Amino acid sequence: MNIYTLPKGTYSEKATKKFLEYIDGDYNIKYCNSIYDIFESVSNGGLGVVPIENSIEGSVSLTQDLLLQFKNIKILGELSLDIHHNLIGYDKDKIKIIISHPQALAQCRNYIKRHGWEVKAVESTAKAVKIVAESKDENLGAIGSKESAEYYNLKILDKNIEDYKNNKTRFILIGKNVKFKTLPKKYKVSIVFELKEDKPGALYHILKEFAERNINLTRIESRPSKKRLGTYIFYIDFEDSKEDLEEIIKSLKKHTTFINILGRYPVFD
Structure with missing residues (x-):
């Protein structure tokens, strides 16, 4: 079986390897260029790992939208990683343009502004590092992980450049079903x-x-419904309880035009 994630050197790859410590069975890691590609691959079988929320920049909108679009895919598990961004390239003094994923650029906004660099967004932090490595252009710098710098044999010019040091990202395991070796005590439910x-x-x-x-809500967020201006859908995460989930959903249906359970899943450390 395959487990799909973003390219080598991304934090998503790191989260994928962490999930594999808990998953029962043999899975081959397959790399995709985008979150959409991961969902599309998983819809045909296997598992996937995607980011869903960052403690600084908030939710990953594309992941939220695709969870609603791909109705046959559920959230099967969750874990969080500490995120430490690095400036990667050839010579810090020669850099004029910084490239990275939009979330990484946003998480290092103050650092970039202090240096007066232009920014360019690409699909992933690993893609940014790859572009810098292949271009051999000293005017380009990338923001990415230590692993991506090692993979592309580039220098880390500055470490931990994120604006806020308590920087974490939640990653979710997606698919149709999975078996875990052991299960934690903490569970969540996500609905839209x-x-x-x-x-x-x-x-x-x-x-x-x-x-x-x-019941404790751990997240509530609105997103445009895409039907007309001013109408919204809501995403809620809540701690799983001893209450009957079917009974909870039944009570909520009285107030909604639709409601989907995105997953009832374990939360790993």
Whole structure:
């Protein structure tokens, strides 16, 4: 079986190797150029690992949208990694343009601004490092992981350049099913829904259902519904409880036009 992730040297690859410590069975890592490519590959079988949220820049919008689009794919597990960005290239004093993934550029915004560099976004941090390595252009620098610098035999010119040091990213394991060697005690549930009525108090009725059951919400976020301006869908993560999940969903359906369970899954350290 295959497990799909972003290119070698990305934090997604690192998260994938961590997940493989918990997964039962033999999986070959296959590298994709984009998050969309991972979802498309997983829809035909196997597993995938994608980023879903960063502690500094928030949710990865594309991952959120694709979880709704690919209805046959579920969240099967979650883990978090510390993220430490590095300036990678040839000569720091000659750099004029910095390239990296949009999230990495945003997480190092102040550092980049202090140096007055131009920025260019690419599909992944590893792609950025690869471009710098192949171009051999001293005017280019990349932001990426230590592993990507080692893989492409480039210098780390500056370490830990992220603006906030408590920088973590949540990664999710996606697919149709999986068997784990051991399971942690902590579980989460993720759902997405659209409110039935766009009026004051509509979201309150949803939150009330959780409050009355003493269920802790770990994340709530709105995204444009893409139907018309001003309409939204909501993503909620909550700690799994002893409550019957079917009963919870039934109570929420009274207030929604649709509701999908994106996954009921273990959270690994």
